[in-house]
Amino acid sequence: MKEHILIVEDQFVEADYLRLLLEKAGYIITGIARSVPQAQKMIKEQRPDFVLLDIFLKGKQTGIDLAKMLAADNIPFVYLSANSNEEILTCAKQTQPYGFLVKPFREKDLLVALEIARYRHAHSTEARYHKEMELRKVLRAIPDDTGAWSQKMLTIATALQSYMPFDFITMQFDHLQMLGFLRIGFNEYQIIGMEELAVISGKKIDELMTLQLQHPVTETAVIYDDTAFQHICKQPCLKKLFAATFRLKTHLEMPMQMIDRKPFSLGLYSRRADVYATEHIELLERMQFALMQAIEKISVADKSQGDIYAADNVNILEGFEGIVGKSHLLLSVFDHISQVAPSDTSVLILGESGTGKEKIANSIHELSPRKGQPFIKLNCAALPAGLIESDLFGHEKGSFTGALERKIGKFERADGGTIFLDEVGEMPLELQVKLLRVLQEKEIERVGGTDTLRVDVRVIAATNKNLEKEVAEGRFRLDLYYRLNVFPIILPPLRDRREDIPLLAYHFMNHYSHKAGKKICGISESVLKKMMAYNWPGNVRELEHLVERSVLLTKGTVIENILLPTIEVKQGTAGQEEKTMKTIVENERDYIISVLKKSNGRIWGPGAAAEVLNINPSTLKSKMKKLGIKKEYIE
Known part of the structure; x- marks a missing residue:
C-alpha cells in the first residue's frame, strides 16, 4: 500500500505537477496546502504518512516553522526549495528532515527522495523502538544485580548514558538525599555524594545542605540551554556549585514520583551547549514507570560508601583500540559508536x-x-x-x-x-x-x-x-x-579537546620509544605547556608525528624539547582562557591532593586517603606517581 502524502506548496502549477507525478507513481495525495495554517488544518483532519514541504510559503510562517511541528509529531517530511545555498541548508538541517529536493527536479529525483525518506524514517522508528525495549530490559535486570546500592544506581545512570548524553547526573530523593555521578572516562564514573562534594568544593556539609534547600524546584520537565542555565546559576544553589565545579553548560531536570508517592528528581548536565531536546524528555516520560520501578526495588538498606567506581575500567577499551582520550567530546563520540555499531x-x-x-x-x-x-x-x-x-x-x-x-x-x-x-x-x-x-x-x-x-x-x-x-x-x-x-x-579537532593532549603525547611516546628501542619515560613540563598552547591544525596525526620525531631526537630519558611551528601558537585572550581551564586529569589530581591533605598524608589504614577514595592503597600510589603528586604537595 502506497503512502498518503500532503503537499505544502504555494505555487499552484508546481503543486499540481507534484500531485500528477505522485498519483502516477501510486501515492495518495491527502491535499495541497498553500500556507502553514492551512497545512496544520489538513494534518488535523487526516494525518499524512509524508509531507512534501516548500521552504518559502505565503504568510508569516515558513516551511521551516512547519517542519519543527512535524518533527514534534513524528511526521517525516522532505523539503522542496528553489534555493540550495549553504545558509538555507544549515537552517533546514537543524529541523532534521528526511530529504531535500532542489527545484527544478526530475520525476526520478522525486521518487528517489521519497524512497530515501522512507528508508530513513523506517530506520529511525525501528531504532527508537529497539532502543526503548533494550532500556526497559536493562532497567528490569538492575535490581537483581549483585553489588552495593550506589553501584546499582550507577548502573541505572550508565544505562541512560547510551540514550541521553551527560557529563554529570544527579538523583535527588525526597529533597533531602542527593547522589551524583561525574563521568571521568568512557565507562568510568566518580560517585559524588555530599561528603565528596564537600571535599571537592571546600564547603562544609551544612553549607551544602543549605544550598540543596535553595535548589530551584520544578514540577514539570524542563531544559535549560546555555543562557537559561547561566541565569538560574546566578542564585546560590547546588546547580550553581555543580556548574562552577564541573564546568557544566546545559541541564535537563526531570521531576518524577516514586511508586510510594515520594518525590524524585533526575538531573542531567553536559559540558556542551544545546545538548538536550524535547525527544530526551519524551523518552524519560515513556521510561518513567520502568525507571521508578527499578529504583524502588533497589533496597536503600544496601547503601554503601564509595567514591570512585569504574565499569570495565581498563586502560584500553575493547573495540576502541588506538583511540586515546577522556575528554567529554571524545566520550560523546564513543557513545555514538556504541549506539550505531x-x-x-x-x-x-x-x-x-x-x-x-x-x-x-x-x-x-x-x-x-x-x-x-x-x-x-x-x-x-x-x-x-x-x-x-x-x-x-x-x-x-x-x-x-x-x-x-x-x-x-x-x-x-x-x-x-x-x-x-x-x-x-x-x-x-x-x-x-x-x-x-x-x-x-x-x-x-x-x-x-x-x-x-x-x-x-x-x-x-x-x-x-x-x-x-x-x-x-x-x-x-x-x-x-x-x-x-x-x-x-x-x-x-584536537584544539577543542586539549585535556587529551597529555594522554595522547604519553601514548605516542611509549609506542615510539619502544619501537626505537629507547628507554624514554617522561615529557618535561615545558614541552607539555607548549603542546597545550599550540593550535594543532594537523590534529592527532600532527601530534603523533611530532612526538615520534622528538623520541628519535631525544638523547636522555625525558623529552625536553619539541619543534612546534611558531606561527600556529595561540596568542591573546583565547590562549589565556585555555591555560586557566582545568582538564579532567587536573581535576582528578586536585581531588586526590585535597583528600590526602584531609587525611594528613596517610595512604593506608582507617580513615586514610585510600579508604576515603575507596581504592586499593597500591592503586592510589600508582595514581599519585602517574599524576606527579609528591609529598611536598600535601604538606
Missing part, C-alpha cells in the same frame, strides 16, 4: 584531517556483528577518477585497455562485512550515482560485465569536507548525501 546503518564520519576517522570506522566494524568479516578500505582521493569504479566494483577481462584479467572489486570483497570509503567528498559525480544504486539496491555490476551481483555490505564513509556546501555548489549529489548521512558522527 550493532546495526547495519550507514555511517558518515565528519571531521578535519588527522582527527582519526579511519580508527573510528575500524571501531564501528569491530563492535558490530560483522566483526571477523572483511573490513575493506578505499581512499577515494588517492585514485585517479578513471580507476575508482574498477576499484569499487571490479572489472571483466578486456573491459578496457590494460584489463588483462578479471578483477574483484572492493564491494565484492567486502561482502558480509564493511567497506570504508575515506574522503568520499572527492568521489566524481558520475560514480556517486552508481554508489547510490548500490546503497539502495544492494547490487553491483563489474565494469564491462552484464551480470548483476548481490552484495551484503555495510557502508561507512568519511570526509573532511563540508558536504552541505559541496551539495549547494553542485559537486555532491543531494540524494547520496541524505543516504549516507543517516547517522553522522562528528569528530572534534
Whole structure:
C-alpha cells in the first residue's frame, strides 16, 4: 500500500505537477496546502504518512516553522526549495528532515527522495523502538544485580548514558538525599555524594545542605540551554556549585514520583551547549514507570560508601583500540559508536584531517556483528577518477585497455562485512550515482560485465569536507548525501579537546620509544605547556608525528624539547582562557591532593586517603606517581 502524502506548496502549477507525478507513481495525495495554517488544518483532519514541504510559503510562517511541528509529531517530511545555498541548508538541517529536493527536479529525483525518506524514517522508528525495549530490559535486570546500592544506581545512570548524553547526573530523593555521578572516562564514573562534594568544593556539609534547600524546584520537565542555565546559576544553589565545579553548560531536570508517592528528581548536565531536546524528555516520560520501578526495588538498606567506581575500567577499551582520550567530546563520540555499531546503518564520519576517522570506522566494524568479516578500505582521493569504479566494483577481462584479467572489486570483497570509503567528498559525480544504486539496491555490476551481483555490505564513509556546501555548489549529489548521512558522527579537532593532549603525547611516546628501542619515560613540563598552547591544525596525526620525531631526537630519558611551528601558537585572550581551564586529569589530581591533605598524608589504614577514595592503597600510589603528586604537595 502506497503512502498518503500532503503537499505544502504555494505555487499552484508546481503543486499540481507534484500531485500528477505522485498519483502516477501510486501515492495518495491527502491535499495541497498553500500556507502553514492551512497545512496544520489538513494534518488535523487526516494525518499524512509524508509531507512534501516548500521552504518559502505565503504568510508569516515558513516551511521551516512547519517542519519543527512535524518533527514534534513524528511526521517525516522532505523539503522542496528553489534555493540550495549553504545558509538555507544549515537552517533546514537543524529541523532534521528526511530529504531535500532542489527545484527544478526530475520525476526520478522525486521518487528517489521519497524512497530515501522512507528508508530513513523506517530506520529511525525501528531504532527508537529497539532502543526503548533494550532500556526497559536493562532497567528490569538492575535490581537483581549483585553489588552495593550506589553501584546499582550507577548502573541505572550508565544505562541512560547510551540514550541521553551527560557529563554529570544527579538523583535527588525526597529533597533531602542527593547522589551524583561525574563521568571521568568512557565507562568510568566518580560517585559524588555530599561528603565528596564537600571535599571537592571546600564547603562544609551544612553549607551544602543549605544550598540543596535553595535548589530551584520544578514540577514539570524542563531544559535549560546555555543562557537559561547561566541565569538560574546566578542564585546560590547546588546547580550553581555543580556548574562552577564541573564546568557544566546545559541541564535537563526531570521531576518524577516514586511508586510510594515520594518525590524524585533526575538531573542531567553536559559540558556542551544545546545538548538536550524535547525527544530526551519524551523518552524519560515513556521510561518513567520502568525507571521508578527499578529504583524502588533497589533496597536503600544496601547503601554503601564509595567514591570512585569504574565499569570495565581498563586502560584500553575493547573495540576502541588506538583511540586515546577522556575528554567529554571524545566520550560523546564513543557513545555514538556504541549506539550505531550493532546495526547495519550507514555511517558518515565528519571531521578535519588527522582527527582519526579511519580508527573510528575500524571501531564501528569491530563492535558490530560483522566483526571477523572483511573490513575493506578505499581512499577515494588517492585514485585517479578513471580507476575508482574498477576499484569499487571490479572489472571483466578486456573491459578496457590494460584489463588483462578479471578483477574483484572492493564491494565484492567486502561482502558480509564493511567497506570504508575515506574522503568520499572527492568521489566524481558520475560514480556517486552508481554508489547510490548500490546503497539502495544492494547490487553491483563489474565494469564491462552484464551480470548483476548481490552484495551484503555495510557502508561507512568519511570526509573532511563540508558536504552541505559541496551539495549547494553542485559537486555532491543531494540524494547520496541524505543516504549516507543517516547517522553522522562528528569528530572534534584536537584544539577543542586539549585535556587529551597529555594522554595522547604519553601514548605516542611509549609506542615510539619502544619501537626505537629507547628507554624514554617522561615529557618535561615545558614541552607539555607548549603542546597545550599550540593550535594543532594537523590534529592527532600532527601530534603523533611530532612526538615520534622528538623520541628519535631525544638523547636522555625525558623529552625536553619539541619543534612546534611558531606561527600556529595561540596568542591573546583565547590562549589565556585555555591555560586557566582545568582538564579532567587536573581535576582528578586536585581531588586526590585535597583528600590526602584531609587525611594528613596517610595512604593506608582507617580513615586514610585510600579508604576515603575507596581504592586499593597500591592503586592510589600508582595514581599519585602517574599524576606527579609528591609529598611536598600535601604538606
